[in-house]
Amino acid sequence: MNAWPDEFDLRETPDIGEKIHAFITDEMAKLKTYGEQRPSDSKYIFHEHADRVAQNIKKTCLHIGLGDLVAENMYWATLPHDIGKRKLPATIWDRVEQPTDELKQRRRSHTDLGAEIVKEKLNDLAHPFIDLMTDIMLNHHEQMDGGGYQGLSGAQLSKPVRLVAIVEAYDGWRIWRPHYGDRDISIPGVLTRMREEKGPDIFDMELFESFAEMKMNAYNSGLKE
Ligand SMILES: [Fe+2]
Ligand SMILES: [Fe+2]
Incomplete structure (x- = not known):
């Protein structure tokens, strides 16, 4: 699966579409509740991160000209990408010390835990949307050079996965954390760092430049968040 998802519209098959949308909405509520167990000063709030990433994915798809249907499918398929986090103890995310291996x-x-939730909850359903959502869930931390979580490399990564990997990493780097020191985390600052310090070993640069252009257009018209 490599293409952009333009061959199905969940709104046209409401029996399946409603089940899938209800699943995602329910999982996002669970992720929010899970996050409430974390310290109140946590800056990287999982469900808020997921909302921003999904919005940015939708805007990038529209900016590239992929059309409303792809933008809508990508929005919904991206939203639950981190739901597997709730299967882990809430105490593991906010340690001050350097994490051990x-x-x-x-x-x-x-990533795997998220895919397990999908299997468990939607296993009676077969639909290309579920394949797309699972692909994004499993592979959104992969890198073009094979240095990601499971060592898949560029040729094995679908376009949807490559785009989510970019937008997801961007969102993480926009939130200040103690080890960032005085790093520039403004919109242009993060985009420059991604281009100059990360580059093609990590990201699909053609998709990256489309995303960066969308963000900078919004930034230059006054949207600083
Ligand atoms: Fe993730
Ligand atoms: Fe994420």
Whole structure:
């Protein structure tokens, strides 16, 4: 699966579409409740991150000219990308000390855990949307050079996955955390860092430049968040 999702419209098959939308809405509510167990000063709030990423995905799809249907399908398929986090103890995310390799592995398992939730809850359904959502859930931390969570490389990553990997990383770097020090986390600052310090080893740069152009257009017209 590599193409942009333009061959199905969940609104045209409401029996399946409603089940899928209800599943995602319910999981997002669960992610929110889960997040409430974390310290109140946590800056990286999982469900808020997911909302912003899904919105940015939708805007990028429209900016590239992929059309409303792709933008809508990508929005919904991206929203639940981190739901697997709720299967892990809430205490593992906000440690001040450097995470051990074991802790990193545990955090990373949220991709597989998310896919397990999908299987468990929607296993009676077969639909290309579910394949898309699962692809994004499993692979959104992969990198073009194979240095991501599971070591898949560029050719094995679908376009939807490549785009979510970009927008998801951008959102993480926009939220200040202690180890960032005085790093520039403004919109242009993060985009420059992604282009110059990360680049094609990590991201699909053609998609990155489309995303960056969408963000900078909004920034230059006054949207600073
Ligand atoms: Fe993630
Ligand atoms: Fe994420």
